[in-house]
Amino acid sequence: MKENDVILRTVTRVVVFIILTFGVELFLSGHHNPGGGFVGGLVLSSALVLLYVVFDIETVHQGVPFDFRKIAAFGAMVSLLSGTAAAVLGKPFLSQGFGYFDLPIFGLTELATVTIFEAGVALTVIGTVVTIILSISKDV
Amino acid sequence: MYAVFIIFLPFIMAALLPATHRLIGDRLIGWYVMAVPLVLFAALIRLIPQIAGGEIVSASYAWIPDAGIDLAVRVDGLGMIFALLITGVGTLVALYSIYYLSPRESLGHFYVYLLLFMGAMLGVVFSDNLMLLYTFWELTSISSFLLIAFWYHRKGSRYGAQKAMLITVMGGFSLLAGFLMLYFMSGTFSISEIIGMRDVLAGEPMIVPAMFLILLGAFTKSVQFPFHIWLPDAMEAPTPVSAYLHSATMVKAGIYLVALFTPLFGGMEYWFWSLSIAGIVTLLWGAFNAMKQNDLKALLAYSTISQLGLIMSLLGFGSAALSASAAGDPAVYAAAGFAALFYMLNHSTFKGLLFMVIGIVDHEIGTRDIRRLGGLMSFMPVTFTFAVIGSFSMAGLPPFNGFLSKEMFFGAAVDIASGQPFAGGAEVLFPVVGWLASVFTFIYCTIIVYRTFLGPVQPEKIDRVPHEAPKGMLVAPGILAVLVILIFFFPNVIGKYVIGPAMQVMFPALSREADLVPEITAWHGVNLPLVMTFGVIALGLLLFITFRHWRRIYRVAPFRWTMDSIYRGLLQTGEAASNIVTDLYMTGRSRDYFVFIYLFFLITAGGMLFLTGAFEPDFSRGPVGIFEISFVIIMAFAAIAMLFVRSRITATLLNGVLGYSVAIFFVFFRAPDLALTQTVIETVTTVLFLLCFHFLPEWKPEDSPLRTKVVNGLIAIGAGVLVTAFGLTVQGYDVYGSISVYFEESYKLAGGSNIVNAILGDFRAFDTMLEVVVLFIAGIGVYTLIALKPKKGEDDVEGK
Numbered sequence: 001m002k003e004n005d006v007i008l009r010t011v012t013r014v015v016v017f018i019i020l021t022f023g024v025e026l027f028l029s030g031h032h033n034p035g036g037g038f039v040g041g042l043v044l045s046s047a048l049v050l051l052y053v054v055f056d057i058e059t060v061h062q063g064v065p066f067d068f069r070k071i072a073a074f075g076a077m078v079s080l081l082s083g084t085a086a087a088v089l090g091k092p093f094l095s096q097g098f099g100y101f102d103l104p105i106f107g108l109t110e111l112a113t114v115t116i117f118e119a120g121v122a123l124t125v126i127g128t129v130v131t132i133i134l135s136i137s138k139d140v
Numbered sequence: 141m142y143a144v145f146i147i148f149l150p151f152i153m154a155a156l157l158p159a160t161h162r163l164i165g166d167r168l169i170g171w172y173v174m175a176v177p178l179v180l181f182a183a184l185i186r187l188i189p190q191i192a193g194g195e196i197v198s199a200s201y202a203w204i205p206d207a208g209i210d211l212a213v214r215v216d217g218l219g220m221i222f223a224l225l226i227t228g229v230g231t232l233v234a235l236y237s238i239y240y241l242s243p244r245e246s247l248g249h250f251y252v253y254l255l256l257f258m259g260a261m262l263g264v265v266f267s268d269n270l271m272l273l274y275t276f277w278e279l280t281s282i283s284s285f286l287l288i289a290f291w292y293h294r295k296g297s298r299y300g301a302q303k304a305m306l307i308t309v310m311g312g313f314s315l316l317a318g319f320l321m322l323y324f325m326s327g328t329f330s331i332s333e334i335i336g337m338r339d340v341l342a343g344e345p346m347i348v349p350a351m352f353l354i355l356l357g358a359f360t361k362s363v364q365f366p367f368h369i370w371l372p373d374a375m376e377a378p379t380p381v382s383a384y385l386h387s388a389t390m391v392k393a394g395i396y397l398v399a400l401f402t403p404l405f406g407g408m409e410y411w412f413w414s415l416s417i418a419g420i421v422t423l424l425w426g427a428f429n430a431m432k433q434n435d436l437k438a439l440l441a442y443s444t445i446s447q448l449g450l451i452m453s454l455l456g457f458g459s460a461a462l463s464a465s466a467a468g469d470p471a472v473y474a475a476a477g478f479a480a481l482f483y484m485l486n487h488s489t490f491k492g493l494l495f496m497v498i499g500i501v502d503h504e505i506g507t508r509d510i511r512r513l514g515g516l517m518s519f520m521p522v523t524f525t526f527a528v529i530g531s532f533s534m535a536g537l538p539p540f541n542g543f544l545s546k547e548m549f550f551g552a553a554v555d556i557a558s559g560q561p562f563a564g565g566a567e568v569l570f571p572v573v574g575w576l577a578s579v580f581t582f583i584y585c586t587i588i589v590y591r592t593f594l595g596p597v598q599p600e601k602i603d604r605v606p607h608e609a610p611k612g613m614l615v616a617p618g619i620l621a622v623l624v625i626l627i628f629f630f631p632n633v634i635g636k637y638v639i640g641p642a643m644q645v646m647f648p649a650l651s652r653e654a655d656l657v658p659e660i661t662a663w664h665g666v667n668l669p670l671v672m673t674f675g676v677i678a679l680g681l682l683l684f685i686t687f688r689h690w691r692r693i694y695r696v697a698p699f700r701w702t703m704d705s706i707y708r709g710l711l712q713t714g715e716a717a718s719n720i721v722t723d724l725y726m727t728g729r730s731r732d733y734f735v736f737i738y739l740f741f742l743i744t745a746g747g748m749l750f751l752t753g754a755f756e757p758d759f760s761r762g763p764v765g766i767f768e769i770s771f772v773i774i775m776a777f778a779a780i781a782m783l784f785v786r787s788r789i790t791a792t793l794l795n796g797v798l799g800y801s802v803a804i805f806f807v808f809f810r811a812p813d814l815a816l817t818q819t820v821i822e823t824v825t826t827v828l829f830l831l832c833f834h835f836l837p838e839w840k841p842e843d844s845p846l847r848t849k850v851v852n853g854l855i856a857i858g859a860g861v862l863v864t865a866f867g868l869t870v871q872g873y874d875v876y877g878s879i880s881v882y883f884e885e886s887y888k889l890a891g892g893s894n895i896v897n898a899i900l901g902d903f904r905a906f907d908t909m910l911e912v913v914v915l916f917i918a919g920i921g922v923y924t925l926i927a928l929k930p931k932k933g934e935d936d937v938e939g940k
Contacts, residue, residue, distance in 0.1 A: 026816070031891070031893075032893040033894055034813045034816055035813070035894070036813065039817045042817065046820055049827055072919050076912055076916040079913075083905065083906075083909060096902045096905065098891030098892075110891055114897075114905075117901050117908075118897075120912065121908065125912075125915065127919065128916055128918065128919030129824060129919075131919045131920075131922070131923050132919055132922045135922060135927055138927075
């Protein structure tokens with residue numbers, strides 16, 4: 001789009017960071033509150049999609065120089081391997097563990113292996129959504 | 141552990157190959173691959189004293205214990221022979237391929253496939269579990285497919301690969317069925333246990349069908365008539381592959397299978413006759429067809445077919461030794477089994493040698509058509525010497541190893557004819573047919589040497605100046621040529637240490653070593669086999685000289701009914717039939733597809749709902765407030781309005797109204813996770829829709845006949861009503877107790893207080909993982925469809 005969209009561009013510059021922060025917050029809070037890997041990944045990718053819509057593909061690619069196909073593959077791999085780790089330790093495939101640790105700054109914190117799994121989910125979602133949207137929009 | 145390591149080393153190295161390839165480059169990657177079989181060969185040689193002493197190296201790990209499928213590996217004398225071939229010839233072929241393949245080829249793919257095959261083949265010969273063996277068996281078919289299609293831009297390669305795959309995999313399924321029958325009869329997948337139950341299984345009525353199914357698998361793989369037709373087409377593969385897979389190892393997997401099950405089925409009359417007759421027919425037919433070939437590789441393919449038939453018939457003869465009721469001395473029959481293994485070893489040396497020689501000719505001259513070749517002896521003296529050694533060995537002349545095994549074959553055939561183990565009468569034909577086939581063998585061996593290396597040079601028919609091959613290329617065939625001669629002079633070393641232990645495995649009933657390991661002698665006085673050899677030479681020379689006069693007989697046979705044209709006919713009919721079926725429903729109109737999908741849903745799900753009487757609407761739960769009612773009205777309005785709008789963008793927005801309203805319903809029902817996800821999904825989908833606008837055709841009102849409109853409307857309404865009915869029914873459904881109590885423990889069990897995510901990421905993580913994979917596949921699918929579609933004016937790659 002070649003119209004005069006100064007307002008949209010300016011707003012986007014600010015809003016993208018809010019959306020990205022929101023996405024990360026959703027991803028991390030999923031363990032106890034609404035959120036999680038899938039929706040977190042979706043929000044993150046919607047921020048990227050917003051960037052692609054407002055600016056053009058080349059400009060965004062300079063700032064975010066990732067191959068999203070590889071990100072999708074990497075995410076699927078992380079989910080798969082996080083489950084294999086349990087199998088190697090003799091637990092059923094995809095068993096998750098959690099524990100409470102006293103970390104220096106955060107205090108008593110719960111760490112769970114499900115976060116790794118969810119990270120894989122989030123990366124797959126981001127990679128797939130952006131790949132689909134980019135390949136359709138490039139094919140003009 | 142050691143044995144498991146042997147099987148898995150090639151797989152591990154194949155997995156590491158891409159990274160190594162990047163690290164060390166094209167020039168060294170071949171050497172990296174060659175190290176694998178070399179190390180394994182050394183490891184196996186170290187095991188020989190143990191195995192020859194009757195020891196069996198085995199290891200077993202639970203794989204799918206519930207189904208009785210274990211990672212059971214067993215190295216015994218029989219597997220050892222084949223493993224020595226796989227690793228030994230593998231080393232030489234890898235060495236040869238370094239010089240044969242140009243660095244411009246995709247070497248990475250080639251070597252990964254080769255290692256994959258090597259591992260699979262070692263797996264076949266060392267498995268002690270039927271299912272494990274079957275897995276590796278199919279893996280050899282797949283890697284063979286990939287290797288035949290290595291030059292996939294050639295139509296012939298693709299055709300040959302597909303043919304090999306269809307025939308061997310068909311045999312593989314038959315094998316699987318046979319294995320399952322064995323499992324149901326014996327209750328175990330362990331091969332050594334099944335063989336130990338020989339006497340129990342012999343009484344089972346289904347043992348004969350199981351035997352035939354297993355034989356079908358072995359025959360398709362080992363190219364027995366009439367399944368031999370895939371091998372000549374498989375010659376489209378690069379020559380190192382032909383030398384390795386399609387002469388030395390993979391086609392011998394069927395031989396291995398037959399030898400492996402000899403202690404179980406051996407002695408049964410069906411087994412004896414199937415093997416002997418299939419083998420002897422293949423022997424004759426292969427040799428007969430080899431003579432008429434003009435392509436040297438096709439000639440070698442038919443000669444391989446013929447010699448595999450010879451080995452198969454020898455295994456059949458030998459199996460008579462295990463029959464309790466057969467007439468004659470079992471030790472005499474067992475000698476045929478010994479001859480089979482000995483011939484197989486020799487075949488790998490001289491046939492591997494000949495393939496490499498033909499590869500050199502093809503590589504240096506640019507053709508392997510004997511009508512264009514001739515007189516190469518003076519240009520390629522070393523290659524010529526190798527060709528003479530290989531061909532004379534194959535023809536059965538001294539002082540080469542082929543002479544010994546050919547004599548043993550004649551001897552075994554004569555013994556069977558005179559012994560008449562099953563008193564069939566037809567055994568008399570075996571030595572006659574075998575002898576005739578040997579005459580043909582002699583003729584085509586002469587053709588290889590004479591038409592390629594002797595006679596006049598035809599420089600006008602070849603594009604390059606003939607010259608000797610580079611030294612490195614001559615090393616591998618040189619080693620094989622030396623072996624061909626060495627084995628002739630010291631056959632008993634191999635007989636005692638390599639074949640002897642395998643004979644103990646094949647004929648457990650015969651315990652005396654002298655019965656199992658006959659002394660091999662080159663000169664055993666003037667006896668019938670020697671006279672037969674003289675006859676072969678005399679008649680062979682005569683027929684070779686007069687070849688042009690009797691060549692006509694190839695045109696006499698009714699070629700409409702060759703196996704090849706039957707195969708092609710079946711394939712074409714099958715394709716035509718499935719095209720007709722597919723065209724019935726693939727109309728190219730998405731409306732039709734929606735009709736199929738919803739009709740199926742209505743008939744199956746709806747039929748089930750009303751037939752089983754499960755439809756019990758329950759309106760009692762929960763009050764319906766003003767918010768819910770107003771959003772239902774909004775949604776209904778949007779849905780109905782969509783039918784009448786005139787522009788696509790309005791339709792997209794109305795669709796968005798529906799999506800966001802659903803999200804609001806999730807809020808009403810206190811499902812924040814779902815509401816959140818639905819909102820974001822709806823946003824991203826709308827962007828996608830807008831992107832797709834570019835590709836969509838003009839929006840125009842539908843002008844289909846009224847009847848179609850009414851039918852479509854009815855289906856649409858029916859689907860909506862059915863979903864509503866489901867919703868109402870589910871509310872009142874409480875046949876089974878609720879499982880939500882378990883999930884409510886999520887904080888204790890999974891450490892998370894968000895029950896939805898505890899279910900997604902922990903309790904039902906397997907579902908989520910597969911969904912992630914499906915999502916990824918969908919993304920790759922969209923990308924491939926769009927990014928890799930042929931550009932305008934570009935050729936369609938498929939098929940043409």
